[in-house]
Amino acid sequence: MESEYDQKDIVVIDNGTDTIKVGISGEDYPRLIYDNKCGSHSVQNDNDNPNNKPQLLFGQDLKKVVKEKKLNVQLSNPIKDGKIDNVESMKEFWQYILEDGLQISELQQVNLLIIDQVKNSKEYKSKLAEVFFDYLKVQSVLFMNSASLSLFSTGLVSGLSIELGHAVNTIVPIYQGFPIMHALEFSHISGAEITQCLENDLRCYETLIDKFSEEEKQWIIKDIKENMCYIASDYEMQMQSEDNFTEEERSYELPDEQVIQITPQIRYHCSEALFNSAIINKNSSSLPQMIVNSIQRCDKELRQELLANMVLGGGTSMFQGLISRLQDDICQIYPGGAMRSEFNFVADFQRKYSAWIGGSMLGSLKTFQSLAINKQEYEENPEGKMSLIHKRTF
Numbered sequence: 001m002e003s004e005y006d007q008k009d010i011v012v013i014d015n016g017t018d019t020i021k022v023g024i025s026g027e028d029y030p031r032l033i034y035d036n037k038c039g040s041h042s043v044q045n046d047n048d049n050p051n052n053k054p055q056l057l058f059g060q061d062l063k064k065v066v067k068e069k070k071l072n073v074q075l076s077n078p079i080k081d082g083k084i085d086n087v088e089s090m091k092e093f094w095q096y097i098l099e100d101g102l103q104i105s106e107l108q109q110v111n112l113l114i115i116d117q118v119k120n121s122k123e124y125k126s127k128l129a130e131v132f133f134d135y136l137k138v139q140s141v142l143f144m145n146s147a148s149l150s151l152f153s154t155g156l157v158s159g160l161s162i163e164l165g166h167a168v169n170t171i172v173p174i175y176q177g178f179p180i181m182h183a184l185e186f187s188h189i190s191g192a193e194i195t196q197c198l199e200n201d202l203r204c205y206e207t208l209i210d211k212f213s214e215e216e217k218q219w220i221i222k223d224i225k226e227n228m229c230y231i232a233s234d235y236e237m238q239m240q241s242e243d244n245f246t247e248e249e250r251s252y253e254l255p256d257e258q259v260i261q262i263t264p265q266i267r268y269h270c271s272e273a274l275f276n277s278a279i280i281n282k283n284s285s286s287l288p289q290m291i292v293n294s295i296q297r298c299d300k301e302l303r304q305e306l307l308a309n310m311v312l313g314g315g316t317s318m319f320q321g322l323i324s325r326l327q328d329d330i331c332q333i334y335p336g337g338a339m340r341s342e343f344n345f346v347a348d349f350q351r352k353y354s355a356w357i358g359g360s361m362l363g364s365l366k367t368f369q370s371l372a373i374n375k376q377e378y379e380e381n382p383e384g385k386m387s388l389i390h391k392r393t394f
């Protein structure tokens with residue numbers, strides 16, 4: 001297939017713990033969404049592979065092999081807790097994304113915008129820069145933090161970025177595009193923990209669900225979470241309440257057409273972990289408390305602006321009932337009291353991909369060229385590589 005990549009395009013990659021979102025700047029949505037999964041299998045007696053180095057599989061190729069069960073594949077997640085855990089796998093994954101996914105044949109022409117967690121260190125980013133410039137040999141790279149881009153996706157450059165993802169929730173005030181790091185709050189009570197809690201809650205149906213493969217099972221549990229679980233406005237009351245949902249609303253059909261019932265106790269329980277981590281036996285501040293803590297750590301003059309511009313982003317922010325529950329709880333716990341009219345949540349319907357969309361918008365601005373590090377300056381500056389990364393990652 002002919003490459004549709006134009007040298008002026010910027011490839012935007014959001015490296016998430018659940019999925020890796022990939023596309024071209026200026027577009028509305030990511031073109032490709034990959035599970036953060038790598039499959040490895042041993043290749044014996046291959047003349048092209050004298051050291052029997054395991055072959056790595058990603059994306060559709062991996063899905064096909066897993067489905068056909070033809071090979072014995074070891075699955076792993078190259079990204080853990082929002083950070084690349086296995087650079088060797090990840091560099092092949094990026095190559096696969098660019099060459100097979102986006103069909104780009106000349107990687108030397110590629111300009112990249114790499115999105116990652118705000119708390120990842122510059123030393124870590126400089127390791128990634130080595131992969132992009134020395135291994136993939138791309139033309140230029142810009143590292144941008146996901147929190148600023150998530151806010152930027154709504155057209156704002158100042159406000160409170162509340163990103164609720166799969167492994168990490170990050171709350172950080174952004175002022176004129178820059179995160180205020182001393183006010184950063186984060187927790188790991190996010191999408192993955194909620195899915196795990198739901199899996200435990202569905203044990204009553206284990207004979208029906210355990211028939212499926214591990215992959216299918218995880219897909220079913222996530223599907224129930226994303227489509228049938230809500231955040232309660234009054235948890236204690238709703239957990240005791242009668243089931244007022246219709247037969248259709250409470251029924252979930254499994255792939256083999258068996259039906260299970262999603263009771264209010266299942267529906268409201270797992271997502272409550274965001275508000276009370278004790279229900280999953282963890283000890284972490286509640287989401288509203290983290291929001292208040294973060295705002296309170298900023299100057300008094302800025303707090304009003306933050307309260308008025310609280311931007312929700314990431315997949316876990318899609319739970320129904322989240323905004324009204326946050327409003328109620330923040331009213332109650334805000335020091336000195338806060339009126340509902342004083343604060344405002346910005347929750348775009350596309351917020352599941354907020355960081356990627358912010359990256360797509362930034363990549364289409366002329367400023368990208370002045371912010372990005374290009375291969376030539378990276379190579380001409382062997383002693384100063386680290387300081388280059390320090391100055392030019394955001």
Ligand SMILES: Nc1ncnc2c1ncn2[C@@H]1O[C@H](COP(=O)(O)OP(=O)(O)OP(=O)(O)O)[C@@H](O)[C@H]1O
Binds near residue numbers: 081190318320
């Ligand atoms: N409609 C929905 N309701 C509730 N949760 C959802 C919904 N849609 C997606 N999610 C959850 O959001 C999570 C994925 O969010 P996101 O893509 O922002 O995370 P990520 O970027 O891959 O991970 P991280 O930011 O933690 O590194 C998953 O746990 C997924 O199940």
